[in-house]
Amino acid sequence: xxxFVRGQxxxxxxxxxxxxxxxxxxxxxxxxxxxxxxxxxxxxxLKDVDGLFLALPDDMLSGLSFAEYLGLHPKITENNRTGGSxxxxxxxxxxxxLAMGEIDTALIAYGSNQRTKSGKLVTPAQDPAxxxxxxxxxxxxxxxxxxxxxxxxxxxxxxxxxxxxxxxRGWANLNPExxxxxxxxxxxxxxxxxxxxxxxxRDCCLVxxxxxxxxxxxxxxxxxxxxxxxxxxxxxxxxxxxxxxxxPDLTVSAAAESGARAYAQxxxxxxxxxxxxLYDAFTINTILFLExxxxxxxxxxxxxxxxxxxxxxxxxxxxxxxGGLSCVxxxxxxxxxxxxxxxxxxxxxxxxxxxxxxxxxxxxxxxxLSSQATVILGSxxxx
Amino acid sequence: MTSNPIPxxxxxxxxxxxxxxxxxxxxxxxxxMLLRDRTTGEAFFFPRVxxxxxxxxxxxxxxxxxxxxxxxxxxxQKRPPTPNYNVVLVDLEEGPRVMxxxxxxxxxxxxxxxxxxxxVAQVDGKGILLFDPAPENQIAAGEKAA
Numbered sequence: 001x002x003x004f005v006r007g008q009x010x011x012x013x014x015x016x017x018x019x020x021x022x023x024x025x026x027x028x029x030x031x032x033x034x035x036x037x038x039x040x041x042x043x044x045x046l047k048d049v050d051g052l053f054l055a056l057p058d059d060m061l062s063g064l065s066f067a068e069y070l071g072l073h074p075k076i077t078e079n080n081r082t083g084g085s086x087x088x089x090x091x092x093x094x095x096x097x098l099a100m101g102e103i104d105t106a107l108i109a110y111g112s113n114q115r116t117k118s119g120k121l122v123t124p125a126q127d128p129a130x131x132x133x134x135x136x137x138x139x140x141x142x143x144x145x146x147x148x149x150x151x152x153x154x155x156x157x158x159x160x161x162x163x164x165x166x167x168x169r170g171w172a173n174l175n176p177e178x179x180x181x182x183x184x185x186x187x188x189x190x191x192x193x194x195x196x197x198x199x200x201x202r203d204c205c206l207v208x209x210x211x212x213x214x215x216x217x218x219x220x221x222x223x224x225x226x227x228x229x230x231x232x233x234x235x236x237x238x239x240x241x242x243x244x245x246x247x248p249d250l251t252v253s254a255a256a257e258s259g260a261r262a263y264a265q266x267x268x269x270x271x272x273x274x275x276x277x278l279y280d281a282f283t284i285n286t287i288l289f290l291e292x293x294x295x296x297x298x299x300x301x302x303x304x305x306x307x308x309x310x311x312x313x314x315x316x317x318x319x320x321x322x323g324g325l326s327c328v329x330x331x332x333x334x335x336x337x338x339x340x341x342x343x344x345x346x347x348x349x350x351x352x353x354x355x356x357x358x359x360x361x362x363x364x365x366x367x368x369l370s371s372q373a374t375v376i377l378g379s380x381x382x383x
Numbered sequence: 384m385t386s387n388p389i390p391x392x393x394x395x396x397x398x399x400x401x402x403x404x405x406x407x408x409x410x411x412x413x414x415x416m417l418l419r420d421r422t423t424g425e426a427f428f429f430p431r432v433x434x435x436x437x438x439x440x441x442x443x444x445x446x447x448x449x450x451x452x453x454x455x456x457x458x459x460q461k462r463p464p465t466p467n468y469n470v471v472l473v474d475l476e477e478g479p480r481v482m483x484x485x486x487x488x489x490x491x492x493x494x495x496x497x498x499x500x501x502x503v504a505q506v507d508g509k510g511i512l513l514f515d516p517a518p519e520n521q522i523a524a525g526e527k528a529a
Contacts, residue, residue, distance in 0.1 A: 130428070130429045141457050149495070197457050245428075250472075
């Protein structure tokens with residue numbers, strides 16, 4: 001037997017909670033609130049969860065803590081540390097475990113109270129001895145280095161980067177949940193406070209609270225539970241480095257590998273994708289991932305996003321919830337791309353709904369462009 | 384890029400190797416040393432107990448030439464009066480890439496493809512690897528300004 005279990009598992013519940021500011025809640029409280037909402041969408045009882053997948057920023061043993069919190073004795077308890085791509089990686093493992101009959105219900109969850117608790121990114125990650133003395137602002141400076149290289153090699157401009165932020169804000173303005181709203185122009189981004197050249201504060205993701213959860217089960221059961229399951233057509237992860245010094249080529253991320261494998265599993269290509277949800281920790285991410293996932297040739301990402309191409313009304317809907325730049329970024333954002341992809345496939349995205357979505361990409365990024373994981377979801381029509 | 388023009392100072396490693404401790408100890412003595420795999424001659428950074436990918440433990444320290452080229456650059460913005468500073472990735476002549484800072488010019492004047500030369504400075508009793516513009520590069524920068 002070889003190959004991925006295409007279409008054999010599906011997401012039947014997807015919820016967020018506490019996006020923006022959620023004062024007084026512990027991270028586990030937030031993850032649990034999103035989880036129960038996702039389970040209720042699917043009509044699955046909490047006690048039926050037998051696969052638990054979580055990664056909290058402030059608790060090394062968070063998988064164990066969450067099992068205890070929920071009163072569960074899961075067969076699988078996972079607490080991986082691939083950063084913001086952890087959740088796409090979980091979809092991969094959960095789909096395999098479900099298809100093999102090892103578990104029947106997978107719950108994938110995340111929560112963070114970083115904004116109201118500390119006001120900044122909460123992470124146990126530390127800079128290594130060979131980077132720490134240079135006092136880069138991590139992770140921003142790592143992405144800034146990647147942006148500098150992309151600009152040098154391909155003529156990408158700060159205006160191109162700003163287009164990404166402006167497009168994200170355009171989508172956020174259609175999303176009642178989004179934290180950062182209001183008009184934002186290219187000029188606003190260019191004039192905003194520089195953090196680590198060439199990235200301004202508007203090229204950087206938000207620092208918010210927020211939680212998300214998705215529930216997965218086998219496809220046959222999924223059809224009995226909900227009208228529109230989001231089937232897992234492909235899921236793949238790739239790790240090429242940890243720290244930016246070791247990234248082989250700062251203009252090519254491991255998304256080129258994870259995306260290629262996910263497309264092969266799904267038997268689909270970029271031209272078949274209706275909406276794209278990418279982990280936009282910084283504006284350069286969106287440009288790199290659009291290239292690495294095949295939506296435009298390498299080096300063309302800046303020109304590709306120009307003229308509102310990925311904004312509402314553009315040619316390719318990207319980060320339709322407003323992304324980490326304007327909707328929510330509670331530290332590890334990857335799960336929110338999956339929740340938004342499900343919303344678009346199930347047709348529940350309200351004012352930001354893209355018509356006739358059958359195929360959605362939800363792509364996670366961990367570390368400093370280090371771990372990349374791509375999930376391709378499809379409607380029933382794709383089976 | 385594969386051959387090291389500087390005569391190596393072969394220092395047997397194997398079981399005595401304590402990669403990061405040894406690396407810092409050399410810096411503290413003012414020396415910029417790299418590890419390489421003796422079987423392939425390939426240098427690597429950061430220092431570790433085995434060569435990446437091959438897993439070779441037949442390693443030796445050698446003195447790096449210090450010649451390099453700026454691969455990527457960012458300038459970290461500080462609130463005045465604290466001055467801004469650059470953070471660079473430098474591709475060394477011997478192959479590996481290191482993070483560092485280029486000094487001896489305004490932080491914004493560092494550019495990709497700039498030739499740079501390593502210098503080990505002592506800060507608070509500890510060695511730190513820094514870079515200066517290479518001599519040929521100062522000429523190029525002068526021409527650029529003119």
